[in-house]
Amino acid sequence: MSQTKSSFRYSGHETFVCRYAWLPKAVTHLSDGRNAKLFSDEDDAMVRLGVGKNMVRSIRFWAETAGVIESLGDSKGYAVSPFGRDLLGHDGYDQYLEHPATLWLLHWKIATNPTGPIYQWVQMLNHWHRAEFTEAEAFGFLKKNLPAKSQSLSDRTNEDGLRVFINSYIPTRGRKGEVAEDNLDSPFVELGLLRRSGERTDIRTGQRELIFSFAVEEKPSISPALFAYCLNDFWQNEHANEQTISFGAVAVGEGSPGQVFKLPEAAVRHYLDQIKQTTNGALAFQESATLQQVTRSGKADAFDFLENIYVSD
Known part of the structure; x- marks a missing residue:
């Protein structure tokens, strides 16, 4: 995600901030697969969602930016994404945004959206x-x-x-x-x-x-498992073809956990010191007098980073 990137989004939120009920509501109304056109017919969406037309557009914007819904393309409408289903679906990990990690996770998704960054x-x-x-x-x-x-x-x-x-x-x-x-x-x-x-x-x-x-400070509500999820997400978004990334990239690189969560370098190092244990070896931190880097093993592809946030709590 480069600073000179020209595919930024500058509008679409209709000047509304994302609200508590909006993301779960979008997922709920799209979950049965029969309402794919929910956000295409705004008059119908106003009735179903119980909000005005501008809010319908804002709900769609925030739900798509947070990655909980995705476009089906070719004017086919929208569907719940695998991430949205696993997090906010009927049997999801946190359908009503009650877990302390979930807000950080959604902040992360909005701040690092790879296809339509704000x-x-x-x-x-x-x-x-x-x-x-x-x-x-x-x-x-x-x-x-x-x-x-x-x-x-x-x-x-x-x-x-x-x-x-x-x-x-x-x-x-x-x-x-x-x-x-x-x-x-x-x-x-x-x-x-x-x-x-x-x-x-x-x-x-x-x-x-x-x-x-x-607030550049330690944030106890960001668990080691949440940090690991976001680091893996960052890896896939920004360093997909690399087996290692530097400590500096994790701490201060654009779109990194250190930057997006406003963490001091000492806090980033603390998370990295635990990351091998947190991820069962999927990610590991190597540090010496001349080297500070994170490695990603083949185990990472099979490791469920999202589940780990909620089962390790």
Whole structure:
């Protein structure tokens, strides 16, 4: 997933953050195989899903981005993906998003979608390297880094995408400081990945701006098994033809667990020290005075990384 990639998605969420019920709802309504056209007939979907037309489109966007549904192509509609079935299906591991690992897992899937990456997610999680940012600073950064083929993207669309990114991880507040109702239902707020860290005055406009910062710290709710799943996923997305990858790639590479979860290098090393035991040898960390790398054995193809998250808890 390169920073210069031109296949980014910039819209489709209809400015709505993903909500708790949406992904399970999409999987449930597509599970019997008879409703493949659910998202094609928006009027029917409004009735079935109990939401407005824009929300129907947003549910489809988030469910597809999170990898729980997939397009059948040729206008055939959508179906539940194997990942969506195993995670959120009737007999899935966590149908109602109750396990602490599930929100991290869905955050991972959204942030690293290999076929339709969201521009603001990729840029802010992987390429913003300063400790803090304001909305204006982040917007300037996003505008500056647009791929050549996307230079005509409107400021409004870019700004909307940035606000959806921020509001996905931190609740908005009204004038009196109340949390806005629309964001109480954003599951990723629980992750604590993004924080308000103060305010400052914009020297150009004189207006007060909120300051945000990523929580770069150990995250106990990310289990060794979850880290292993995501590392294997990263391997398949970014290093599919390689038998080894470096510690640096795992810790700070674009789309890596270290970057997407905002983990300090010490925490990444801690997970890697356990990874051979966690995966029964499918993955292993080798470290010496001159070498720090992870290896992937033939066992990885048969190892059920997703099941391991939920059975090892």
